[in-house]
Amino acid sequence: MKPPKFDYFAPDSIESALALLTEHGEDARYLGGGQSLVPMMNLRVAAPSALIDLNGIAALRGIRIDEEDRLHIGAMTRTRQIELDATIARANPLLHEAAPHIAHIQIRNRGTIGGSLAHADPAAELPGVVLVCDAEIKLFGPDGARSVATGDFFKNIFSTALQDGDMITEIVFPAWPSTRRWAFQEISRREGDFAMIGIAAWFDLDDAGRISAAGLAAIGAGDTPLRLSSGETVLIGQAPGEKIFAEAARASLSDLQPGSDIHASAEYRREVGGVLVERTLKAAWERSS
Amino acid sequence: MSASTPYIGRSVKRLEDRRFLTGTGRYIDDIKLPDMAVMAIYRSPHAHARINAIDLTAAKAVPGVIDAFCAADIDMDLPEIPLRLAPFDGFERFLQRPIADDKVRYVGEPVAVVIASDRYIAEDALDLIEVDFAPLPAVTQVDQAAAGDTLVHEDAGENMATRYTVGRGDADDAFRRAAYTRRERFTTNRHGAVPMETRGLIAEFNPDTPLLRLHGATKVNFFNRRHLAAAFDLPEAAVELIETDVGGGFGARGELYPEDYLVPIASRRIGRPVKWIEDRRENLTATNHSRDIVCDLEIATTDEGRILGMRATVQGDMGAYIRTNGGVVASKAAQFLPGPYRVPAFSCDVQFLVTNKTPVGTFRGPGRFEANFCRERMLDMVAADLNIDPAELRLRNLMEPADLPYRIGELVPGDVNATFDRGNYPSALNQLLDEVGYADWKDRQGTIIDGRAYGLGIACFIESSAAGPPETARITVAADGAIEIRTGASSVGQGTETGMAQICADYLSVDIDRIGVLHGSTTLVPTGGGTFHSRNTVMAGNAVRMAAETLQARSIELAALRWNTDASGLEYRDGAVHQNDAAASVLSLVELAAFAQSRGTDEALAADAAFDNEGKLSYSYGAHAALVAIDVATGVVEVEKYVLTEEIGRALNPAMVQGQAIGGLVQGLGGTFLDHMVYDEDGQLLTGSFADYLLPTSTDLPDITAIALEESPSEFNPMGFKGAGEGGIVAVAAAVGNAVTHALNAHNIQINDLPITPDRLRAALRAVGA
Structure with missing residues (x-):
């Protein structure tokens, strides 16, 4: 379990990183926290000719709130920091709640949000949360900077809208209304394992106490993190309660597209996905009522 | 028993822990010898395939590669990995040789070896080895193996490595008489020991001396030495098995595996020390699996739930070859099916089936984990069917003290005396x-x-617990007061050093801090039985006790010489020999050791012992x-x-x-x-x-x-x-x-x-x- 030879570069700016990647061709790869890529290299599943290490680029780090109350997280921000950061706990408590489910502390200490999104494991937590929050993913590539909505970002298993030479620079989360209710739950074989199935949920209430906006997303339920729009539709305009949550869960089943692997069958993922939709909505509601 | 036992029975802090906790243990990968090369193994990617051709040319051309070889390049008869335990007739047709020749039979089977200056280069070279495989259908289930449509070993003519029936009483009669019977199929999942530290070996092979020194040995060093010596046509004295610290054994580590032969072969080829460290990916296919059985179990009881008989078929999935542990897993599963209960009639058909999977061996509680699962699940079903509380059902059937000792019958072929x-x-x-x-x-x-x-x-x-050959111990008191125990038992991290020191300290009435324990390596002790079957405390512990008792007697002899008096008036206590004379003279162990030394080099204050349980478990x-x-x-x-x-x-x-x-x-x-x-x-x-x-x-x-x-x-x-x-x-x-x-x-x-x-x-x- 030793990787083949590769070149290694540690640029200190986004521009020089791109220049290095361009110079070293299509087999060069950006290195984030290395928690997925490096094991794949050790198993010789991945064999990049060069690693362009993004860890030294200050512009890719950091957490801030802008004037429109949007939360900006630099792509190279560590998962552990997302878990512990007080600003995030306030500005996107769903992200804060999901973070401890990601692997183990040692991995969270090193893994980055940008790395997780770029890797695009359909069972990973951060892609699901980013999706359910309608975050924007900021990219920088050969044609300069651009932005992709998360709904358009995840294409397939380990496949995203990233083009050759693109790196993720920042993730921008819309402002989080102070009255929003949220929950994240997942089922994994052991604590820290990839979710067999997981659900991220939030909803907002109008003045009449009815659900005015809602987000439901599933991880481990398909080739990408999935938005459960059928379930969301059921919720809109309804007063929260167990009955409507159960109905939303039933409706969500049609949006789940799970597969089978050695840890869980498609049937399990679909069935328990429904259970978790109901549970997360209930937990979200009970959180503040 | 000595009068006071301040150590036995106390939670003495482990002597090993300082080095383990401070990172100063010496595991196999910590050992670096001058001019040492490393070795990596090309393993079969197929479960079952014929090997048409192997091309090592590109691998050998990689800068830093010292040598590469496959079966055809080895200039000796490839030995069979021997059966150490449960060597039932029929198994001899399914033994493994260290490297595949014309056919591979499981994913992970060694096919070729690269020796290089470092592991990175070795793995680069592995990627360049070209093997022309002709894949064959794989046998992956015991039913499929029993059907025999695909043969894993054609020469054997079947996939049934062996099959026998054991029992006691008349099981069929018990089932005819029973008010209640039930039949169930149980399966236990293939898994294994998976110790934290993977296996690893370093061989130094000098054919001229001759010397084969193998570092990284553990568990059953003397058995392994005997067979390695035979395989390489060396006198046993020319083979040294050296123990290191071990990060977990659980039954799997320390058995003879293909690598125990391949690493020495590699060293002999290049005339340099060669290290092989199993990586985790290798570990999961190369180290013995275990537990993989299917058990069809029937039970017959009275309407009050009193067991009249049990019948069973146990099918063990042996993997592709029968390795050193022979038929232990399935045979022990059969033997322990009746468990601690009164089961007057029992019959078990035990089948050992060869498949295209990693070979199996023992893993902590081999056969017992499986048997207990099947029987205890069945008992709860009986309890539910007969509306009896599960605990009450068990109490009705457990053997009582008056039933013991109980000769269980020949439930493993040849094991006629097994007695609870x-x-x-x-x-x-x-x-x-x-x-x-x-x-x-x-x-x-x-x-x-x-x-x-x-x-x-x-x-x-x-x-x-505690089966197997005798275990040895030698205790030596040095003139500086240090007491050294040497035992043939191994340590796999379980605290053997501490336990042996506790016994020695009590039986010699000395401070435990004076005691050091050396174990296992064939260079340290003349012979040893090894470490398995929960046997160290019983076997090595009693050898240490006996050596300490002998050392007391030896101390008295020496004191008698020193004092020029009759030994009968002397007494050993508090770590010294006492004379009941007016002066209350005392000779400490230190003084006696110095005295012994002064008498000549053969006169050490030392004692040897071997403990033999004579088959009484x-x-x-x-x-x-x-x-x-x-x-x-x-x-x-x-x-x-x-x-x-x-x-x-x-x-x-x-x-x-x-x-x-x-x-x-x-x-x-x-x-x-x-x-x-x-x-x-x-x-x-x-x-x-x-x-x-x-x-x-x-x-x-x-x-x-x-x-x-x-x-x-x-x-x-x-x-x-x-x-x-x-x-x-x-x-x-x-x-x-x-x-x-x-x-x-x-x-x-x-x-x-x-x-x-x-x-x-x-x-x-x-x-x-x-």
């Missing part, structure tokens, strides 16, 4: 029931609180209880509380005993819920990394109470020890399986297959509309 020694099995169960508050549980089984169903399961076990026994809470909607099982009792005769070091029980239990929870070597129908291992092969972690522990009972000391050694290394694991799947069944009693879910997973539980619940 004295004990009180109901006492161990009753203490468990008290501890877990069983009486309060009868009405709470299946209670659902917040969507979680609660259940308590119990299971009883009996477990043999001590059986530990006890009971387990698991309290589970099941999230019915997700199938997630949480073990909230676990209690076990284990009668071990006498605890040498209660903290170490506790560690054994808890470690075994947690490993058992892994085997019950997580550990699973999953193969697809092509014989590909789908659990080839720790992302998919799941081990229990520190976040998965229940509240554990492990109670070591010391009510029934072994009759077969004066310190009363029984083995204590496996009672923690052997009944875990049994107790947990029963607990899960009780928790889900509203749905009549039966646990017949391991592991218990959320997916499987939900599938069972869905099938009944829950």
